[in-house]
Amino acid sequence: MTQPVTIKNITKEFTDKETEKNILALNNINLEIEKGEFVCIIGASGCGKSTLLNLIAGFLEQTTGHISVGNNIVKEPGPDRGVVFQEYTLFPWLNVIKNVTFGLNELDLTTNEKEVIGKKYLSLVGLEKFAQAYPHELSGGMKQRVAIARVLAMDCEILLMDEPFGALDAQTRQMLQQELLEIWGQEKKTVVFVTHNVDEAVYLADRVVVLSSHPGRIKADIKINLSRPRDRLSNKVAEIKRELLGHLMGDDMGA
Numbered sequence: 718m719t720q721p722v723t724i725k726n727i728t729k730e731f732t733d734k735e736t737e738k739n740i741l742a743l744n745n746i747n748l749e750i751e752k753g754e755f756v757c758i759i760g761a762s763g764c765g766k767s768t769l770l771n772l773i774a775g776f777l778e779q780t781t782g783h784i785s786v787g788n789n790i791v792k793e794p795g796p797d798r799g800v801v802f803q804e805y806t807l808f809p810w811l812n813v814i815k816n817v818t819f820g821l822n823e824l825d826l827t828t829n830e831k832e833v834i835g836k837k838y839l840s841l842v843g844l845e846k847f848a849q850a851y852p853h854e855l856s857g858g859m860k861q862r863v864a865i866a867r868v869l870a871m872d873c874e875i876l877l878m879d880e881p882f883g884a885l886d887a888q889t890r891q892m893l894q895q896e897l898l899e900i901w902g903q904e905k906k907t908v909v910f911v912t913h914n915v916d917e918a919v920y921l922a923d924r925v926v927v928l929s930s931h932p933g934r935i936k937a938d939i940k941i942n943l944s945r946p947r948d949r950l951s952n953k954v955a956e957i958k959r960e961l962l963g964h965l966m967g968d969d970m971g972a
């Protein structure tokens with residue numbers, strides 16, 4: 718059963734190693750993400766999107782405030798939260814199926830049981846025929862599918878995705894967006910998805926959170942009540958995109 722994610726009064730300060738000055742990356746972030754919700758976080762480069770995701774993942778520690786998943790305060794990474802990064806993070810020396818089942822190695826499962834789980838998720842991302850292939854034999858889109866299958870195989874309740882399709886060509890990107898929505902529909906995960914791309918956010922999200930920069934603050938929090946699959950060219954989509962771009966104006970979007 719998925720749990721809500723609560724982000725309460727989060728502030729994150731870094732110290733610049735060269736200048737030794739403090740950088741206020743996030744300032745007083747409050748956010749309640751419902752179980753099963755698909756939330757996109759957008760904002761200009763450097764506004765703290767990855768920092769927020771890394772705090773939810775437990776990779777970083779906040780300066781003030783707290784984050785909880787259900788009743789559990791996040792203190793470190795855990796099996797309830799799976800992360801997919803923009804860079805392909807597969808183990809090059811393991812074949813596809815072993816990459817997908819890698820996270821299961823600590824569980825008390827036989828090799829056969831792990832393979833059954835691995836194959837289920839490989840087939841969900843359309844790569845069952847590539848179980849024995851090695852990462853260098855795959856395209857960028859296929860590598861990201863393997864990375865998604867890997868977090869799904871671990872049965873994480875929450876998918877944290879940091880620009881997962883940012884390095885892909887437009888066509889592959891659209892295909893993976895569609896596939897991700899299908900998987901999300903089937904698996905009922907909570908998704909927190911960081912992107913620079915307004916089109917992507919409006920296509921995917923139930924809700925888009927816009928961060929402003931220096932320091933990162935929530936500038937807007939917009940619900941998208943459009944049924945799926947969404948028509949990328951519809952007037953309603955264009956209207957929401959305009960609204961989001963209005964909130965982003967003044968912040969240099971970078972991409």
Ligand SMILES: Nc1ncnc2c1ncn2[C@@H]1O[C@H](COP(=O)(O)OP(=O)(O)OP(=O)(O)O)[C@@H](O)[C@H]1O
Nearest residue numbers: 731732733740742761762763764765766767768769
């Ligand atoms: N480890 C760190 N040490 C010092 N400063 C950092 C560190 N990580 C992030 N920052 C700073 O915190 C701010 C937010 O960075 P973050 O990477 O979260 O932004 P972002 O919105 O994800 O950017 P991008 O879209 O370019 O990936 C930036 O000013 C960045 O330079």
